[in-house]
Structure formats: C-alpha cells, structure tokens
Amino acid sequence: MSRWNNAKLVVFALAAGACVQAAAQTAKPLYPGVGRAATNAEIAAWDIDVRGDLKGLPPGSGSVSRGETLWEAKCTSCHGSFGESNQMFPPLIGGITPEDIKTGRVAALAKGGEQRTTVMKLSRISTLWDYINRAMPWNAPKTLTADEVYALTAYLLNQGNIVPDSFVLSDKNMAEVQARLPNRNGLTRDHGLWDTRGKPDVSAKACMKNCGPEPRITSSLPDHARGSHGDFVEQNRLFGPVRAVSLSGGAAVAAVTPPAAAPAADPAQALAVKAGCMACHTAKQRGIGPAFAEIAAKYRADSGAENKLMAKVKSGGQGVWGNIPMPPFANLQEQDLRTLVRWILKTE
Amino acid sequence: MNSKPAAPTGQVRPAPEDRRGFLKKSLTLSGGAVAALAGAGVARAQGDPAILKLPAHSTGLGQPVAARGYGMPSEFEKNLQRRESPGLTRAGQSSVAFTPLQGLFGIITPNGLHFERHHQGWWDIDPRQHRLMVHGLVRESRIYNMDDLMRLPSVSRIHFIECGANTGMEWGNVAVPTVQYTHGMLSCCEFTGVPLSKLLEHCGADIKKGRYVLAEGADGSGLTRTIGMDRALDDVIVAWGMNGEFLRPENGYPLRLVVPGVQGVSWVKWLRRLEVGDKPWDTREETLHYIDLMPDGLHRQYSSVQECKSVITTPSGGQVLLNKGQYNVTGLAWSGRGRVRRVDVSFDGGRNWKEARLENPVLTKALTRFNIDWVWNGGPAILQSRAIDDTGYVQPKIAQLRAVRGTRSIYHNNAIQSWLVAANGEVSNVQVE
Numbered sequence: 001m002s003r004w005n006n007a008k009l010v011v012f013a014l015a016a017g018a019c020v021q022a023a024a025q026t027a028k029p030l031y032p033g034v035g036r037a038a039t040n041a042e043i044a045a046w047d048i049d050v051r052g053d054l055k056g057l058p059p060g061s062g063s064v065s066r067g068e069t070l071w072e073a074k075c076t077s078c079h080g081s082f083g084e085s086n087q088m089f090p091p092l093i094g095g096i097t098p099e100d101i102k103t104g105r106v107a108a109l110a111k112g113g114e115q116r117t118t119v120m121k122l123s124r125i126s127t128l129w130d131y132i133n134r135a136m137p138w139n140a141p142k143t144l145t146a147d148e149v150y151a152l153t154a155y156l157l158n159q160g161n162i163v164p165d166s167f168v169l170s171d172k173n174m175a176e177v178q179a180r181l182p183n184r185n186g187l188t189r190d191h192g193l194w195d196t197r198g199k200p201d202v203s204a205k206a207c208m209k210n211c212g213p214e215p216r217i218t219s220s221l222p223d224h225a226r227g228s229h230g231d232f233v234e235q236n237r238l239f240g241p242v243r244a245v246s247l248s249g250g251a252a253v254a255a256v257t258p259p260a261a262a263p264a265a266d267p268a269q270a271l272a273v274k275a276g277c278m279a280c281h282t283a284k285q286r287g288i289g290p291a292f293a294e295i296a297a298k299y300r301a302d303s304g305a306e307n308k309l310m311a312k313v314k315s316g317g318q319g320v321w322g323n324i325p326m327p328p329f330a331n332l333q334e335q336d337l338r339t340l341v342r343w344i345l346k347t348e
Numbered sequence: 349m350n351s352k353p354a355a356p357t358g359q360v361r362p363a364p365e366d367r368r369g370f371l372k373k374s375l376t377l378s379g380g381a382v383a384a385l386a387g388a389g390v391a392r393a394q395g396d397p398a399i400l401k402l403p404a405h406s407t408g409l410g411q412p413v414a415a416r417g418y419g420m421p422s423e424f425e426k427n428l429q430r431r432e433s434p435g436l437t438r439a440g441q442s443s444v445a446f447t448p449l450q451g452l453f454g455i456i457t458p459n460g461l462h463f464e465r466h467h468q469g470w471w472d473i474d475p476r477q478h479r480l481m482v483h484g485l486v487r488e489s490r491i492y493n494m495d496d497l498m499r500l501p502s503v504s505r506i507h508f509i510e511c512g513a514n515t516g517m518e519w520g521n522v523a524v525p526t527v528q529y530t531h532g533m534l535s536c537c538e539f540t541g542v543p544l545s546k547l548l549e550h551c552g553a554d555i556k557k558g559r560y561v562l563a564e565g566a567d568g569s570g571l572t573r574t575i576g577m578d579r580a581l582d583d584v585i586v587a588w589g590m591n592g593e594f595l596r597p598e599n600g601y602p603l604r605l606v607v608p609g610v611q612g613v614s615w616v617k618w619l620r621r622l623e624v625g626d627k628p629w630d631t632r633e634e635t636l637h638y639i640d641l642m643p644d645g646l647h648r649q650y651s652s653v654q655e656c657k658s659v660i661t662t663p664s665g666g667q668v669l670l671n672k673g674q675y676n677v678t679g680l681a682w683s684g685r686g687r688v689r690r691v692d693v694s695f696d697g698g699r700n701w702k703e704a705r706l707e708n709p710v711l712t713k714a715l716t717r718f719n720i721d722w723v724w725n726g727g728p729a730i731l732q733s734r735a736i737d738d739t740g741y742v743q744p745k746i747a748q749l750r751a752v753r754g755t756r757s758i759y760h761n762n763a764i765q766s767w768l769v770a771a772n773g774e775v776s777n778v779q780v781e
Contacts, residue, residue, distance in 0.1 A: 046564075
C-alpha cells in the first residue's frame, strides 16, 4: 500500500466518526508486517507427516519384492540383510509370534529378557511409513519416492511375517495391515505424565528420622567395570576438596599437572568423523566395514587406488570386503573426498 | 571443662602437590620440634613457597585485551568436557554427549557444556535461509524468517532441559560410575524467544478444534513431537537465544522449541514447522521410542513430564575426599511440575535426613542449587538427596519406582541417587534398599 493510500485511510477514519474508528481498531492486524502467507506449494513441500490415523498418507504402492531390491541397495549396511542386525542400531525384526498378530499384544514384552525389536514395539503402521519417508536412508534422508517407501515398508512387514511374500502395500490397504500389527494394542495413554494437570503414579513420603530399616547396598559397580567410562583423572578438576579417583594404580590420587596441550586434530580425521565414516570403520579393527589399515594394505601397490577409492566412496560398493554394502556418500565435496582417501591410504 | 567432641580432622591421603609435606610438618610440630629441624627443614618451615616465592604472573606482564576474540575457559579447566558413554551407541550422529555436572556451579550450564542428543547429526544452518512454517487448523498459514521472529515480543526465561532417558541406564542396577553419565543429560539455560502462544494467535489457530501442535525439525531425522494445546498456550517458547547469545548449532541454531518441564525430545531443534491438528500424531518418537515399558508389557505413550528429581554433584562417583572435616556437599534439584520447595540430604543411606540450603534464585521448571555442610569423620557414609516440589510430590526411592514401573521402562527414572563414601575417601555409585 502506498504512502498516499495510508494517508487517505487516516483521513477517512477521522472524518467518519467514532463508530468507524472503533471498527478499524478491532480489525487492526496483530504484528503488522511480520511474516507472510504460505503458498500451497510450500505447504505441500514440507507437510510430509503421516498421522496415526493415516491422515497425510500419499497415494502409491510397492511390493515386497521391489522392497527387497531396494533394501539390499540402501539399508543392509546398517540394518543387515533381514533387518535383524544388531551391529549399528537395535534390530528391526524378530521376537514376535503368530499369536501376537491375533491378539495385538506382543507377549514377549511382558516377559522381559529379550531385546526389544522395532517390530515387537510397532503399534502404528504410519510410524514405519512416515519415518522411512522422512529420515531414511540414514545418510540421504528424504530421497526416496512414495512408491519406494511403500515397497520398503512392505519388505519389513514381510520380514516380520505380517504380510506374505506376494504382498503389494498401498495407500488402499495400509489400514488393513494396521489391523494385523502384532503390538497394535500395546500402547497406553492412561498415566499422569502428559497432561499439565496429570497425577503422579508413584507417591513417596518425606520421613526425616529413623526411617525404615538399616540401609543395605543392593547394587554397585564390579571392580572390572570401574574403568568402563575412561580415566576419572581426565574428567575432573585438578584441584579442590575432592579429586578424581585414579584407576591406574600407584598413587591413589592424581598428581596435579597442568593438562598437556591437546594434540592438533588431524583435519582428515575430523572429516571422517563428520562424514560418518567412523560409524562402520576404525583405523585398525574391522567393524561393519574393513579397517582403514586393511584398505591401505590392499591398495598399497595400486597406483590408481586414489581415484578408484574416491569413486567407490562417492557411489558406494559391495563385495570387496564381504556382503555388507558400503552406502554412497554422494554429497562429499571432491576435495574433501580426496583428503579422506589419501588419509585412509596412509593408515598403517 | 566442657568437652565437645573434637572435630574430625586429618589427612586421609596426601594431595599430590603437598607430597613434601612441608606444611604438615611446620604446622603440627611443636616449637621445640621445629627448632630441632636443621638446615633445609627450617627454610621450608618458614612457609608456603607459593607465597614466599612470587610467581611469574605477579612479576611479569600479562596478555593484552582481545587476545582471544571469543574467550575460552582456563587451560586448567580442560578436563570438564562433554563426553559420550562408551558403547551406548555405535554412531556418533545418533548419540548423546553428557554434561560434566561433577564440576559445575550454580544453575546455568555453560553453552559449550550443554548436553547433546542428535538423531541424525547436527548442522550449522544459515539463519538467513531458515524458515518457520505455521499451518494446519489456523486462519492463515504463515511463513516466518528469523528477521520476522525477532520482531515479535520476546521473553527470556531460565529452564532446565532433561532427556527422558536421563538415568535410564540405572533402572535395573548400577551401570555407570559417575554423575556425568548417571545424570548428565541435564542442562539449564536462559532461553530467549517468542512465546508459542503469540505465534498461534498471530496465525489465528483454532484452539477449540486444534487440541495439538506438531513440531518438526529441519535436520535429516525431521524429528517430530506432538505438544498438547494447553501446554503450547502455557509456557512454550520458540527460542533463538541461549544464555545471552544465539543457540549453539548442537542445540538447534538458529531456532528451537523450549517446552518447560517436558523431556528434551519435545524441545525440537532446528525447528522448521508447527502444525495445529485435532489429534496427536503418533510419530516415531511417540510410538517406538520415548515410550515407557511397564511390567504388564504395555508401553506408556506421551510420558512427557520430568518429575521432581535431585542429585548430589559434589562429592560424587569417581571422586575422592582428601581430608576429614568440613565439606560443602552440593547438588541440583528440579521439577517439571513447578518449583523446588525443599531438598533433604542424608549421610546414612536414608535413615536420617537434614534440610539443605537452597541457593537463589529458585525458579519454576529450572535447576535449583542446594548446599549443606558436612563434617566427614573418616568413616563410611552413603550420601543421598531428596527433592520435594511445590505440588508436594516427594522424589521417590528406586524401589518405590520399580514397584510401579518395573525395571525396563528406560525413561523417567527420577529415583534418589546414592553415593557411597568409603573410609579411604573414594566415592562410588551404589543403590540401596
């Protein structure tokens, strides 16, 4: 609106009397000039959530077999071929029975003792679809098409024996699958920990004197576990009335010495941490992927190793070190990629 | 003569810097004995070299202003770092770094030591490109950039943030050695931002039909949590400020949700979207994680409130007392339901309790610092603290929690913490009944 128009409005209001002025005041916008209307395209681009009642689910479909192909290419490196791997994340599949599918309650959850898999806890089919869609694959989230998400969801459900091998999952039959989820009746909101006025479920009293029987120690850390979280000496202040217990033996109390200057961080190593390489690789020990030292040893005599490995990191690979595929790291800058590969090839 | 029992004093073990023991000799030997000491002994007996010999910083020129454009802690404080719990997770992008509570004072967590929990790694987002969308059951869906948000009426409030899984490793038994790992998914900052209620009002949210708000992050995980409308209109903040500066990237720069009293996962970082709806969303962090397994096999969903809790931070596990005598035992107390009314401390494993001093300020849904004097007589002791909030709720013992919730809940363990002080001064993590 132009300055002139504004001026004209004011003049109009002044001339029209108190009644109109009051009306203009109630219509006065809150926080004028702040923000703008969202376009439909903008809302569509971001409003990706699928709710428990399946509101927001886009049309599409995918078969178990297509899901299997996608799974092998994009998911096995973290979750294993059948979603059962425990190496990188807790397992997705395992621990349910045909009886659970009938009752909608996973019996093993009440027994305890077993590791809780995703499919044991899964109570909403929307959760699986929504999370794969928004957050997977781990290093390239939001790159799957809706049909791919249906296919991957179908594959996981098949691995959990919830749908047959020939199944095609789509927006049309998601609700039917919901009715087969083994833990569909396993959630409760009947507690006081959500509502702002909720009532606590545990109630204690504040006794002050001679309370209860003589206390008995029921749990403490075994000696061998005391060092599980590193050297306390490096985790406490070097002065003051309490010091760190020294676990290294000898002097029971750490000597007061100024901390040594931290070794300058290797930029290539920092890059490897940042890019997520260290989730599967270490310098010396084989983990999910080969140790960097193994890679360096294998390619030591190969003059073209640098370019070969750069291509492999960029586009992913499988078969050289075993069946677990290496996911592609397509977003790495050329220069960072070269720095990383040179650093890996130098590992001894 | 009235014979008060002598206050326990005496070295349990030498501080390393005192290993020559000059002070002990000079202060405890009688005049005659001192006179008997010859040569070097006499020279030492004259006093502490740290006093007698002027140090370089008293006799030289120090550093100029702005030598460090952004100041850093002293070189001597380097041990206080955020740390991961080894073996807890495989990938650093989906992990936790714990705050070193064992070395902090007061109630404010320094920004560089605020605990970290990411689901798919952190980013340093260009604030000029960051947008917040508000839509759903609103009169008008709106887009705000940072410039827009910072024109709105702001508030600054001090609140604690605690991960729902804090102390989660200790449900069944003692699992970790120090307070950094038992309680370090806990921080407290002054947050600055616009109340969510103002944004909802600005967009004309239908608060009758729209009883829930979904918050979504802009990171790879696109983390989503449902907030009830009553809470959203109460004290939730869309925040950009943290202890006087902008949020740190690890804590959601440039925009995060602050949901006072509620577990950290709801404080969505890198906040990009708020949707008003008529039902809760049942997102992954509401149906597969952040759900509390009860003994009957049911999972409690939307368990959000961080109930009243406290912990002694000094002395605590992995530390050692050097001397008998006076100590200032200190710790933190907090409640997701309001203010801390009182903190009691026991030195005998919970048989007898004394009321601790509360340091000011005592704020709602904020950490509260407590202190109590303790004269250690050199014998074994079990230290505990117990907080009571202004609703009258008393922090329970671990046995009381287990009686209702079992040992596999993972989340919301607000049990009384016990630290065993051994006769040699070493402090360790124990559970008592």
